[in-house]
Amino acid sequence: MAVIKEKLWTKEFLFISLINFIITLMFYLLIVTIASYAQSEYGATTSTAGLVSSIFIIGSLIGRLGAGRVIGNIGTQKTLWIGLIFFTITSALYFATFNIGLLIVNRLLQGIAVGIAGTATGTIIAQILPNTRKGEGIGYYSLSAILATAIGPFLGILLLKMDGGFQWIFAMNAVLSVVCLVIYAIVKIDVPLPKAPNQDMEKSSFISKFIEPRAIPISFVALLIGFSYSGVMSFLSFYADEINLVSAASYFFLIYAIVVIFSRPFTGKLMDTRGANIVTYPCLVLFAIGMFLFSQATAGWMLLLAAALIGIGYGNFNSIAQSVAVKVTPPHRFGLATSTYFILYDIGLGVGPFLLGFVVPYSGYRPIFLSMVFLILICIPIYYLLHGRRDKELLKIS
Known part of the structure; x- marks a missing residue:
């Protein structure tokens, strides 16, 4: 008897993914240009301009x-309506930021809006997808x-070259x-509000009202992995200049x-049929190899091969870890699981460049990049202890 494959590419799935694309696009477009705006328009110092850019991340964490x-x-x-309306208001307020203080406040508020909207879109996707x-x-x-992430910075730099x-x-x-x-407004998604079991409501602590404890183990691994990658994201241009590979570095994120x-469709299907472990362990190993090659690059091909390996390893680990955070959580707490995952993951990405x-x-x-290889390898036994050894049980349940 043939197995009927449950539908994935629904109108709701496509439209919510499009909303997430647009919000993320604007985030990256602004984050690569707003510091220059603060300096040219208000004469901000380098540190203040950096604050204008990075305070968005703080707002996003608050929102999530x-x-x-x-x-x-x-x-x-x-919740998504609140996030999108708030995002629209703060987008319009860029035309009313008459001093650096107002610009910083608006960046913080828009970060909160994106945190709310991003958590809502991720939760809706988790709710409408078949198990x-x-x-x-x-x-x-x-x-x-x-x-x-690839198109946003490109558009930002392109628009900066125009008059005004x-x-x-x-x-x-x-x-x-x-x-x-x-x-x-067009998509009209109808997702009923899941009701928590009475015993779950009675036992919930203050912390569990904001954080999903079951999602913390895999989210902690994501924090460490995000920290490992954060240096690549923030210091690539400086590193490429130091090792005289600026030309090759310009293609790094494109290759990534x-x-x-091309790899995520296969890794996602593999996780659904065989569990997270069969994808996660190879991804972490490939990420470590890619980071090692990145740290030792002396030629353009080495840097671009590192981009490919990091893309397979780090790039696929993220979606698998997010899926795990949702799968270990009951439906009525999908929102908290999604926010917990991104809070910890964003902390890793945000704190990494600072430290x-x-x-x-x-x-x-x-x-610095060589030391990240060891951190990635340490994440393998950490993942096993926090989730990997129980992954087969989760596969049976799902």
Whole structure:
């Protein structure tokens, strides 16, 4: 008897993925240009300009921390409306930031909006995907963010070259935020608010109202892996200049994105049928090999091969880990699981460059990236202890 494959590419799935793409696109477009705007428009110092850029991340963490709780109370649909409306308002406010203080406040507020909206979109995807195809579906969904990370910075740099470039950027930000509202109004998603069992409500602690404890183990591994990759994301241009591979480095994230796009459909399906372990262990090993090659690169082909290996390893680990965070969690706490995962993951990405930046002047870039190889390898037994040894049980349940 033939097995009927549950539908994945629904209108709801495509539209929510498109909303996530647009929001992530604007995030990366602004984060590579806003520091220059602060300096040219308000004469901000380098440190203040850096704050204008990075405070968005702090806002996103605040938004994610509260979003999981809000989703549990009012549902994902209303929460996403709140996030998108808030995002639209803060997009328009860029035209009213008459001093550096207002710009910083608006960046913080828009970060909160993106944290709320991003958590809601991720939760909706987890809710509408069939259980048998969650890994595959989340893998496809997360490609929307991967594409945005490649296109956003490119668009930002392109717009900066135009006359009145910053005004064009803010106008695009405002228009696309309205587009998100229109798309969401059209899609009309109907996801019922899952009811928690009475015993679960009685035993819930204050912390569990904001964090999903069952998602913490895999999210902690994601924090360490995010930390390992954060130096590549933040210091690539400086490192490439130091080792005289600037030309090859300009293709690094393009190669990374292409490899992720072509590999994620296979890794997602493999997780759904064979469990997370069969994907996670090879991904961590390939990420370590890619990071080692990256730390020792002396030629362009070495740097680009490292990009491919990091794309397969790190790029696929993210979607698998996010899928695990959802799968170990009951449906009524999907929102908290999604926010917990991204809170810890974003902490790793955000804290990494800050801490590593203190060490770079004393050690240089190569030792920093080489030390990340050991951290990635340490994550293998950590993953086994926190989740891997119980993955077969999860596969049987799902």
